[in-house]
Amino acid sequence: MFKISSEPFDPASLQRVLAEARAGACVTFEGWVRNHNEGQAVQSLEYEAYAPLAVKEGERILAEAHEKYALLGAVCVHRVGHLRLGDLAVWVGVTAEHRGAAFDACRYIIDEAKARVPIWKKEHYATGSTAWINAATRGEHATPDARPPG
Amino acid sequence: MFKISSEPFDPASLQRVLAEARAGACVTFEGWVRNHNEGQAVQSLEYEAYAPLAVKEGERILAEAHEKYALLGAVCVHRVGHLRLGDLAVWVGVTAEHRGAAFDACRYIIDEAKARVPIWKKEHYATGSTAWINAATRGEHATPDARPPG
């Protein structure tokens, strides 16, 4: 299940959905809004999604993870809207019989989601300026592969 | 912080302890009691720890993770006692600025903890028999490296 959420959501209840008797390992990733990015003090973030295609592409990524790894379940939820420092921006939860598959799949899902799902992030800086991440027209960020770490 | 807990504990509150403004990534691992192991139907588990040395060795592993990876925080809690199917047996939570370090460190901690921390697991099978895992005196499990997946 891949979801876009315009409201805060509860990871614990998502994790309970993943619980099942065969599962021995659950790996989760949470992306939190941090107070800085590449040397700039961040005050808040806006996320915007092209929702219909984001959900399709997200579901494709989850299906790929199921093909590549021996998973029992996989969920990813991404926030949109205006987020403050410390807010949960994205949650990935994966269950498997064994931990190796759970770690690999969780990482695959977040890596692919950040690279492929049509969601955009605008940073609001302490200086009052803003910037759409990855939308610079030249310089270090101007290659298709460049994307913010985190 | 590495802890041995004889009571159920709440991962959400442990994760809140890890929250801090610089953190952009939080990776968690949960080990759950599963209903089978290597083809046998498991009904419950007992975990036993040599607590003083388990905590020392666990803290050493966390310190190693801090040396190897750019972490902000790392916590591991391991249950002891009689656990039922689905119960949380071990929790690892790691925060970092970036997700790569968080994934690598979380995996390092659980891999090392399973290999080095003096904690033992006894499986109770549906057949009524029991077995201390890794304590077979010959066969596949008789090598020092053999340990149950999960």
Next chain:
Amino acid sequence: MTISVQYFAILREQRGLTEERLNTAATTPAALYEELKARHAFSLPSNRIRAAINDEFVAPTALLREGDRVVFIPPVAGG
């Protein structure tokens, strides 16, 4: 040919609206983007934009058809 175009993120801000219907002689998303980029001074070069038609990714050289909904997708930055 009448096409509807939806804008997100930096393109939405640079265009000043979220959606429009327009007539164009462009037959591909690539040509349509060049036309709109020239008209609205979009900052992103076409080689950094992906295109979707009717909520599916398409090649920049896909053929546009009457009534298609086109989205130009700036480099993504989720997570």
Next chain:
Amino acid sequence: MTISVQYFAILREQRGLTEERLNTAATTPAALYEELKARHAFSLPSNRIRAAINDEFVAPTALLREGDRVVFIPPVAGG
């Protein structure tokens, strides 16, 4: 020499107690384990056991001293 020995897991079950004080002529954990293994028919061979003295891992050839607390550690299986 008087030594205390603590038992865990399969060794605890095979010994039937969690702790004992005993007199031994063994001067190392390895020698002490062999002595106890013979006396109590422990199933684990000594090469699968680690030793701790006073809550620290030690080499099997470490020297035992009067009053030491020794733990023999079966292969671990946490998680």
